[in-house]
Amino acid sequence: xxxxxxxxxxxxxxxxxxxxxxxxxxxxxxxxxxxxxxxxxxxxxxxxxxxxxxxxxxxxxxxxxxxxxxxxxxxxxxxxxxxxxxxxxxxxxxxxxxxxxxxxxxxxxxxxxxxxxxxxxxxxxxxxxxxxxxxxxxxxxxxxxxxxxxxxxxxxxxxxxxxxxxxxxxxxxxxxxxxxxxxxxxxxxxxxxxxxxxxxxxxxxxxxxxxxxxxxxxxxxxxxxxxxxxxxxxxxxxxxxxxxxxxxxxxxxxxxxxxxxxxxxxxxxxxxxxxxxxxxxxxxxxxxxxxxxxxxxxxxxxxxxxxxxxxxxxxxxxxxxxxxxxxxxxxxxxxxxxxxxxxxxxxxxxxxxxxxxxxxxxxxxxxxxxxx
Numbered sequence: 001x002x003x004x005x006x007x008x009x010x011x012x013x014x015x016x017x018x019x020x021x022x023x024x025x026x027x028x029x030x031x032x033x034x035x036x037x038x039x040x041x042x043x044x045x046x047x048x049x050x051x052x053x054x055x056x057x058x059x060x061x062x063x064x065x066x067x068x069x070x071x072x073x074x075x076x077x078x079x080x081x082x083x084x085x086x087x088x089x090x091x092x093x094x095x096x097x098x099x100x101x102x103x104x105x106x107x108x109x110x111x112x113x114x115x116x117x118x119x120x121x122x123x124x125x126x127x128x129x130x131x132x133x134x135x136x137x138x139x140x141x142x143x144x145x146x147x148x149x150x151x152x153x154x155x156x157x158x159x160x161x162x163x164x165x166x167x168x169x170x171x172x173x174x175x176x177x178x179x180x181x182x183x184x185x186x187x188x189x190x191x192x193x194x195x196x197x198x199x200x201x202x203x204x205x206x207x208x209x210x211x212x213x214x215x216x217x218x219x220x221x222x223x224x225x226x227x228x229x230x231x232x233x234x235x236x237x238x239x240x241x242x243x244x245x246x247x248x249x250x251x252x253x254x255x256x257x258x259x260x261x262x263x264x265x266x267x268x269x270x271x272x273x274x275x276x277x278x279x280x281x282x283x284x285x286x287x288x289x290x291x292x293x294x295x296x297x298x299x300x301x302x303x304x305x306x307x308x309x310x311x312x313x314x315x316x317x318x319x320x321x322x323x324x325x326x327x328x329x330x331x332x333x334x335x336x337x338x339x340x341x342x343x344x345x346x347x348x349x350x351x352x353x354x355x356x357x358x359x360x361x362x363x364x365x366x367x368x369x370x371x372x
Contacts, residue, residue, distance in 0.1 A: 018315055018316070018319075019315070019336065019337065019338075024036045024037070025037070026044065026331075027039070028044065029055055030052065030054075030055050030354055031043055031044050031045075031047065031052075031352055031354055031355055031359070032044075035326075035331060040326075040329075041329060042326065042329050042330065042331040043329060043330055043331065043355075043359050043362075043363075044331040045330060045331065045332045045349045045350055045351065045355070045363060046331050046332065046333045046348075046350055047350055047352060048208070048229065048230040048350060049230070049233050049352055049354075050210045050211075050230055050231055050289060050306050050350075050351070050352055050353065051210065051231060051233065051273075051276075051277070051282070051285045051286070051289065051352070051353050051354075052233070052285070052352050052353050052354030053231075053232060053233030053234075053273040053276060053277075054233035054234075055233075055354070056233070056272075056273065056276060058272050058276065059233060059234070059269045059272045059273045059276070060269070061272075062268040062269055062271065062272035063234075063265040063266070063268055063269040063272075064265075065268060066086060066263075066264040066265045066267070066268035066269075067264075067265050069264070070084050070086075070264035070265075071264070072263065072265070073260070073263055074260055074261035074262065074263060074264065075260070076260065076261065077257060077258065077259060077260060077261060078250075078256065078257075078261045079250070079257060082260060082261030083261060084261075084264045084267070086264050086267040086268050086271060087105060087261065087262070087264075087267050089271055090105060090267050090270055090271045090274070091103045091104055091105060091238070093271060093274050093275070094226075094238050094240055094274065095240055097240075097274060097277075097278060098224050098226075098240035100224065100240040100241050100242065101241070101242050101243040101246070102240070102241070102242070102243040102245075102246035102247070103238050103239065103240035103241075103246060104238065104239055104246050104249055104250055104256065105228070105236050105237065105238045105262055105267065106236060106237040106238065106239070106255060106256060106259075106262070107235075107236060107237070107259055107260070107261075107262050108227075108229070108235070108236060108237050109136065109205075109207050109225070109226065109227030109228075109229065109236075109237035110135075110136040110139075110237065111237055111255045111256075111259065112136075112225050112226075112227075112237030112238060112239050112255075113134070113136035113137050113139075113140045113205060113225055113237075114136065114139060114140045114143055114255045115140075115239070115249060115253035115254070115255035115256050116140065116203055116223055116225060116239055116249065116253070117137070117140030117141055117143065117144045117146075117172070117174065117203070118140060118143045118144045118253065118254065118255065119248060119249050119252045119253045120144075120172060120201060120203075120223075120245075120248075121141070121144035121145075121146035121172055122144060122145065122146060123145050123146065123147075124169055124170065125144070125146040125147070125169060125170045125171065125172060126146065126147050126148075126149060126162075126163070126165070126166045126169050126170070126171045126172070127141050127144065127146045127147065127148045127149070127171070127172045127173075127174060128148075128149045128150075128151050128159050128162045128163060128171065128172070128173045128174070128200070129141055129148055129149070129150055129151065129173075129174050129175070130150075130151050130153055130154070130174075130175045130176065130179075130186065131150050131151065131152060131153050132153045132176070132179050132181070132182065133174065133175060133176055133179075133205075134176055134180060134205060134207070136205075137174055137176070137205060140174075141174070146172075147169075149162040149165070151173075153179075154184070154186060154187055156187050156190035156191050156193075156194050159173055159191060159194050160194045160197070160198070163194065163195075163198040163200055164198070166198070166200075170201075171198060171199070171200040171201070172200060172201045172202075172203055173191055173194070173195050173200050173201070173202050173203070174202075174203040174204075174205075175188075175191060175202075175203075175204060175205070176204075176205045176207070176208070177204050177205060177206040177207075177208070177209045177212065177215075178206075178207075178208035178209050178212055178304070178305045178307070179208075180207070180208055180307065181307075181309060181335060181339065181340050181346070181348060182307070182309055183208075183304075183305040183306075183307030183308060183309060184304075184305070185212055185304050185305070186204070188204060188215040188217070189215060189216065192215070192216075192217045192218050192220035192222070193218065193220070195220045195221070196218060196219050196220045200221075201221050201222075201223065202217070202220050202221065202222045202223070203222075203223045203225065204222060204223070204224055204225065205225045205226075206224055206225065206226045207225070207226060207227040207230055208230060208305060208306075208307065209226075209231075210230065210231045210286065210289065210305075210306060211286050211289055211290055211293075211303060211304065211305065211306065212304045212305060213304065221242070222241060223239055223240070223241040223245055224239070224240045224241060225237065225238070225239050226238050226239075226240070228266065228270040228273075231273075231277060232269075232270045232273040232274055232277065233269065233270075233273050234266045234267075234269040234270035234273060235262070235263075235266045235270075236262045236266055236267070236270060285353040286353070288353040289303075289306055289351060289352070289353040290302075290303045291357075292306070292351045292352075292353070292355050292357070292360050293305075293306055293308070293351055295357065295360045295361065295364060296308055296349065296351070296360060296363070296364055296367075306350060306351040306352070307348065307349070307350055307351075308348075308349040308351070309335075309346045309347070309348050309349075310346055310347040310349065310367070311344060311345070311346040312345055312346060312347070313343055313344065313345060314343070314345060315334075315336040315337070315345045317345070318334040318335070318336055318345035318346060318347060319334045319336070321334070321347055321370055322334040322347060324370055325347075325363075325366055325367075325370065328366050330362075330363055330366060332347050332348070332349055332363075333347070333348055334346075334347060335347070335348045349363070
């Protein structure tokens with residue numbers, strides 16, 4: 001079989017499974033825009049730009065200034081000549097925000113998870129990973145070539161049981177803080193206690209932690225992974241933690257060492273966005289976001305995530321629901337295998353502080369009609 005034949009065969013498998021995917025142009029600056037290929041006007045409930053900072057005038061101005069000062073790219077890896085002053089300034093602000101000794105940035109959040117896990121886990125390490133962790137965590141475990149034990153979702157007792165099997169080996173517990181397809185929280189306080197008792201390192205991916213409550217990690221050794229592309233509306237990832245751990249990442253992580261540094265414009269945008277997030281304006285944006293979640297989930301008095309899944313089970317039913325909403329001008333993505341387990345296909349509603357109350361009310365009415 002030739003490579004062309006094999007490729008066509010694999011594509012046919014995807015088509016036959018009803019899982020064909022292709023990107024569509026979304027011509028927009030914010031939640032409203034035109035969807036390709038025919039330019040249909042839609043309101044998108046699909047973006048991770050939770051606070052709307054991609055469109056904030058101060059964030060845009062900071063990116064423009066960085067472009068004028070440093071140009072479009074970094075031109076090299078961080079350890080050669082790719083580091084600009086804004087990289088360091090952002091890392092200092094990130095460390096202060098996360099109340100850690102140090103932080104370092106990566107080109108993406110995906111790369112950050114790869115870099116952390118491949119640096120701290122090896123063939124002598126046991127990694128305990130939640131069964132619903134993000135693909136970047138799964139791939140990071142594979143890259144590390146560590147022994148991996150899968151813990152039942154959100155079950156600290158099971159994590160404790162698995163750690164007791166480490167038999168004196170170093171151990172890592174890794175989890176999303178907010179699970180991106182379900183919008184639920186990991187039991188981080190309990191996991192921190194489990195890790196402290198067992199001497200395990202806790203790695204937490206906080207990518208979607210925009211309105212979730214603060215966590216007290218106590219005496220646990222923790223590395224906090226985050227993204228610059230969701231709450232902060234730019235592009236990139238970061239790791240925050242003890243100075244020694246961050247120094248080891250800088251010196252050992254292949255995902256950090258052997259890639260071009262994030263662009264100065266993205267770093268400047270993220271820095272400006274972070275300062276907004278930490279201000280009274282940031283508090284106001286988070287409260288608006290919470291109110292939008294409460295509009296769709298009135299029974300939830302204290303929302304923890306701007307992610308609302310609506311399960312339909314089958315791929316066909318989910319795709320049909322997404323198509324019906326699109327006809328009414330609402331872009332809500334259908335999430336299906338392999339992103340989620342078979343039989344759990346769902347609509348995934350992602351809310352933003354820039355959605356108006358009227359837009360959210362209109363979606364709520366459309367969802368009620370859809371389920372009736």
